[in-house]
Amino acid sequence: MQTLSTTLNGGYAFTLSGVDPSYDPVASGGVFSVSGNSLSNGVVDVNDVGTVTTGTTFTGTISAADSFGRGMMTGTALGNTIVYYMVGPEVIRIINMDTTDSAVGSAFAQGSTTFTGASLGSSVFTVNASNSGIEYSLAGMFTVPTAGTLQGVADIDEQGWMVDSASPIAGSYSISNALGATTYNGYGSLTITPGSLGYFTTVGLYMTDPNLNLNDPNNASGGGGANSAVLIAIIGIGLGIEGDDNWLLT
Secondary structure, eight states: OOOOSSOOOEEEEEEEEEEOTTSOEEEEEEEEEEETTEEEEEEEEEEETTEEEEEEEEEEEEOOOOTTSEEEEEEETTEEEEEEEEEETTEEEEEEOSSSOEEEEEEEEOTTOOOOTTSOOSEEEEEEEEETTEEEEEEEEEEOSSTTEEEEEEEEEETTTEEEEEEEEEEEEEETTTSSSOSSTTEEEEEEOSSTTTTOOEEEEEEEOTTOOSSOTTOTTOOOOOOBOOSSSSEEEEEEEESSSEEEEO
């Protein structure tokens, strides 16, 4: 359901995924801010079939949505022309309309939260990915014993020939404005210690409004959720849910 009564404003976290001109997988994610027709404080991470670029800053312009909720972002590092469709003031669907990469995704509001290392709580995640044509799926969960660290368990199935159940995982994460990663609110990263999860080791972390249900933005009771894509030699799209604040993995 669309709610077109207000315009976009404030900080947003986003992910995009698709293919490059060689039909290889590509994904990107990051954060940006909207004020009027200005798009600022942007930072983006990109994984193009294993070639990873992180922390690219950008600005741009954004048009107001028309009667269909459709608007455009131009002059950004995401692409020369990004078209968006407003679901509501906190959720937009975005598509790259350049003649190079083909990618679609979503951007979610960050609300008025100033994120800290304690903003990430116990989480459940899933990832579907492709590595050199081999399909790759995993699901798992982690807790946060202390801000900046994580531990948990996961299951992985790599096209049936490599299956690992209840694999212990551990690692660390950082979130800006908390651990000094960058100056961008809610922009960070998460690292899982290499082990039986194979290529799934390093992901971007982009915090969203803890009161927003990413799976069901029309649900006023919230509940949380996320999209994900891996920043290593594979590209994946998945979902993360945790009890307090929301997060995006890319």
